[in-house]
Amino acid sequence: MSSAEIIDGKAYAAALRARVADAVATLKASHGLTPALTVIIVGDDPASHVYVRNKGTQTEEAGMVSATHRLPAETPEAVLLALIEKLNADKACHGILVQLPLPKHIDESKVLAAIQPDKDVDGFHVINVGRLWTGQDALVPCTPFGCLMLLKARVGDLWGKRAIVIGRSNIVGKPMAALLLAESCTVTIAHSRTKDLPERCREADIVVAAVGRPEMVKGDWIKQGAVVIDVGINRVPAPEKGDGKSKLVGDVNFEEAAKVAGAITPVPGGVGPMTIACLLRNTVVAACRQNGIDAPEL
């Protein structure tokens, strides 16, 4: 029996996409500006191609211009850097996203550093990282930004809450911690060397799990009434569905945690759908800033 409210990320993401589409329509009508997102993918990882296709479709559905460059796996680093340079200089391109991971012969940090910070809609450029941590207007990584939106929609003011972020990656854990700190939470960042993790978790009003380990966070790690945001996406065998079948689970044991938490995101259907919706939002913000227009609240 679950007592927690299930946070419906699909519904929140649909509402955010609708607000983005309204903002795009207004920008077109009042400024003649159509935000445009360019995605670059190198190589042929099937999951990444599905993800990039979804990004393109949702960008167009929001009324924006979508372009995708699909480059072969053996593309030299210099060719990728030259394409980024061209897009940096193109006034009609407002957002540039390089799908990760990149093939091993390409230096990821060099590529991310080549993107003009104001077009860096993934928020991975060190300038945006620095802006985020110093409280300046930044383009913020999409997944943690989506988590924050879900948290604020459920909790309201986060001021003074005790939060734990499990995971310290540059993509999720660290920016999540920065966002919670900026909301005046008292933040613990946990990782693989953290001692007494269950105890640290039980102290938290907000638990964000971004670990990549299926159902690692147990029900008895969660404080009664806490809000649990599960970022993890893990594919595990599901023999109950038939031979060779699999299913997606998060980093939190949902069944257990839902009995204790006040609210929890499911996997799938929680954080996942927010990521692309936040990418669309970032593209609108980037387009506005590049054109000296006040970005709408989204």
Ligand code: NDP
């Ligand atoms: P990374 O592998 O980059 O980072 C994982 C983090 O978890 C590391 O900081 C690691 O610590 C920590 N960790 C690993 N094992 C433990 C442990 N036993 N106890 C405590 N901490 C541990 O992963 P990402 O941040 O990129 O992704 C995390 C999860 O989120 C994945 O499941 C991924 O698929 C998912 N994800 C979902 C997205 C979405 O759209 N919903 C988007 C991005 C990611 P250390 O630093 O010490 O090694």
